[in-house]
Each structure stands twice: as structure tokens, then as C-alpha cells.
Amino acid sequence: MDRLAAMETYVSVVEAGSFSAAGKRMDLGQPAISKSIAQLEERLGVRLLVRSTRGLTMTDAGQRFYDHAKLAIREADEAEQVVRHASASLSGKLRVSAAVSFTCLHVLPRLDTFLNRHPDLEIDLALDDRNIDLLEEGTDVALRMGTLIDSSMTARRIARSPRLVVGTPEYFARAGVPKAPADLIRHQAIVYSQRGGGQAWSFSKSGSEVAVAVSGRLRVSAAEGMRTAVLGSMGLAVASRWMFSPELESGRVQAVLTDWQLPPIDLWAVFPAGRLVTARARAFVEFVEQALADGERTPAA
Template sequence: MDRMTAMETFVRVVESGSFSVAARHLRVGQPAVSKTVAQLEDRLGVKLLTRSTRGLTTTEAGQSYYERAKRAIEEADEADLAARGAGTSLSGRLRVCAAVTFASLHIIPRLPKFLAEHPDLELEVVLDDRNIDLIQDGIDVAFRMGTLADSALTARRIARGRRLVVGTPAYLVRVGMPQVPGDLVGHQSIIYLQQGDDAAWTFRQGSAETAVAMKSRLKVTAAEGVRAAVFADLGLAVASEWMFAPELASGRVLAVLTDWELPPVDLSAVFPAGRIATAKARAFVAFLEEALAGKADI
């Protein structure tokens, strides 16, 4: 049994959750896939997979083997790419994770260009507002905003965006346009809990600084909910410019107090701890970094 072939078969079974699906991807019969995994378990002397009514799951040994086998395959692919030259098109699978709204607005619309440049690449985009475990979920690179809570992560800042106070024209006509940060106490605000439960923000203008505790009757756990609440004229929100980019451009949403500054928000590319970033992940990060810098249009 070829060791690399066995690794690739096992990794494909784990990632697809099915012997039959893995067989279709590998263009072999299902019995051949089942036999390869069985031979691998015999060689290692451990059980790697268990069957249940919910499908296939990895054992503790199987999960550990999957992570290391996937890494070995990626490193072998890296060696092939290096030998062929940097200009070679990327191939294989790339698994990316990002928050739902950010990905919908700023990543997915740009994918046609990236995929056209790499026709042999398979891309999986995991949409999740939570900071999921990159290794456990098989993520090659994640994009996260704000301060990274886990200092052990391998991360690189790729963009910095403004935080803005935003609201709809209808809401501002009804309640009034704030002229200075202190005016916000007379407004309702929509709090995005991913930024913390604290509704106090520090505004700066030159050497002047003022803190405002914004009044709120509505707290939301997902960015899409913040957007929906703003569109429903429920109040003002403090949000990154990325969250409302299309609406700010169209005028559906307005930024207020623009002569005052709020702390900016960083966007970081985050890689699984202890792993070398693959060529595929590095290429995708570079592509998105260039796009957000305004050098690549949707």
C-alpha cells in the first residue's frame, strides 16, 4: 500500500464524511476506498474511524492522524509547486473561514477572478461569526476582525478599516443629526455584541477626546442582524466601514460625526498554530489584501 495514497484517501474520507463521496472525488470504486482505509488501520494498529447513525466520525487517534496526514499532503504539494515554479496555477482544496457578512460583501463577490486564475483549485468558504478552532475544522486560513484573543495564533494584519457611527436618513430625519459625540445620548443605538457588551466609545478629534456611553434597548449577536436593525430605522450603530460599504456608497446609510475618529478595526489573516501557511492560503490572502487596498475591483 502506497503511504501517500493511503493518507490522501483517508483525508478525503474524513473531509467528505463518506466513503462513497470520497470514492467519487478520487474516481475509484467505494470498495477500493474502504479497503485502503482498512489496510491503513491494520498497518497502524489503531481504529481511525467509527460508524454511527449520523455517519462517519474520527476516533481520537483518527483525528490526530488526519491533522498530520493533511499537513504532510500540503507540504508535498508545496514541494511540487516549488519545483515547478512560482507561476504554476494552484490546485487542490483551500478551506477559508470568515464572518458571514464580511464574506458576503467582500470575499464571495471577488471569487470569480481568483478562481479563474486558478482553474484547478477547489475553494470551500466556511461562514461563521464565531472564532472556530482552525485545526479541528480543517481551516487553512481565517479572516478575523479586531483584537485577537488567542496570542498563540499565527496572524498577519492585512487591512485596517474605520469605525463609523451609521444610521438611515429616515432615522436621522426623525431623531435629528448629531453634531458632537455628546448628542448621541439622545439617540438609540444598536449594539453589536461581537464588539463587547460595553456601549461606551471614545471619540477623538485632534488632541480632544471624549467618551460617550450610548443608550441601547437592542443588542445583536451577528453583523447581519445589526444591518437589519439599522435598515429598520431602529437607531445608530458603531460599525466597521466594511459592514455597510454598499449602503454607504449608495446613500442608503449615512455616516455621522465624520470629523471625529473612533478606534480603527484591524482585519487579520489567521493561520492554524504550528503550521506553515500553504502556497494556496498565502496566495488567497495576498489576493484579498490587494482587493481591500483598492487595487482589485469586484
């Protein structure tokens, strides 16, 4: 019996919650999964899983084996990735999930370079501001922003951007320029309703912290909608520098209250739990990370 394959099967069963679900994930029949687990338990001489009407439960030995098996699988995969990444171009299909505006502004304009580097690679890019189920959608890697709530996910922070209060010169000419966070209560705020947004904006300066409850007549659930509303001079908003970097450079959008700091926003590469990180996904994340770093070093126009 292939020891690594048996570990992968066991980890898949634990994380999928049943033999049948693991079989679907691994494209194997349930009898093959059951046989593999039985052979593994026989070879180890311990019971790893207990079946009940409520599903599968790991024994103490099963929990210890699961923890070590995941580590062994990860290390084996990393060894393969190093060799493959160094010796050959990538091929096959890479499925990526990413936020709409960020990807259109900072990834898609540079993606041709990555594809030219790997002519046998195809990318299926799903643009969505929501946090989807990576396993259910068959996603290899997702680019997510903000604080990650699900601690079970495999994730790596690849970049960080400051948040700013932004609006157009036309809006500020009409409504006035806020001089302090408290002035924001008299402004129309465009509220981003996804996680990381909301109506409570927290500022800090020289050790002092101020929280302002803003109000506005417009709430949007997608960052692209917030961009459009700000550019249409409908109000001001809190957004990452990434969100308006072209307009901030051109002057079409202005940042105010710049002597105050808002919590920065992190960009994470998130990989589906229980699956090996492919060389394709790893290379793509490295490309995005480098592209953003190069962009930060490029002087503003």
C-alpha cells in the same frame, strides 16, 4: 531519517499535547509517532520530552529544539511556496473561515476572478462571525477582524478600515442628527455584542478623547443583523466603512460625527498554529489584500 519530517513530527507532538493527538493530526499511528521521537532523541543525544501523568513536558533542550524547528519548517515551506506559486496554478481544496457580511460584500463578488485564475482549486467557505478553533475545524485560513487576543496564532494584518457612526436618513429625520459624541446618549444604539463591539464607544479629536456609554433596545450577535437593523432605520451603530460601503456611496446610509475618530478596525489573515501555511492559503490572502486595496483606489460613485 528525514530530518525535516522529524522536526514536523516533534512540533506536532508538542502543540497537540500527546503522541495520539499528533498522530490524528498527521494521519499516522501512535507507534509511528513514538518511534520518530525516539529516533530523533537518539540522534541528537538528548531527551526532548518527559512523560508524566499530566502529559508531556519539554526539557530545556526540547524547548530550544522546538523554537529552532518551527523556524526551519517555516523557512522550508516558504521556499517551496515561492516556487510553486510562481510556476503552477493552485489545486486541491482550500477551507476558509470568514465573517458573513464582510465576505458577502467584499470577497464573494470578486471570488470568481480568483477561481478562474486557478481552475483546479476548490474553496470551502465557512461564513461565521465567531472565532472558531481553526485546527479543530480543519481550516486553512481565517479572515478575522479586530484585536487578536490569542498571541499563539500565526497572523498577518492585511487591511485596515475606519469605524463610523452610521444611520439612515430616515432615522436621523426622526431622531435628529448628533452633533457631538455626548448626543448619542439620547439615541437608539444598535449594539454589536461580539468582540470589538459593545456599548462603550470611544472617540478622539485633536488629542482629546471622549467615551460614551450608549444604550439601545436591540443587541445583535452577527454583523449581518446589525446591517439589517441599521438599514431598517431602527437606530444608529458603530461599524467599519467596509460594512456599509455600498450604502454610504449611494446615500442610503449616512455617517455622522465625522470630525471625530473612532479606533479603526483591522482585518487579519489567521493561520492555524503548528501547521504549514499552504500555497493555497497564501495566494488567497494575497488576493483578498489586493482586492481591498483596489477597492480603496476606486473612486466613489
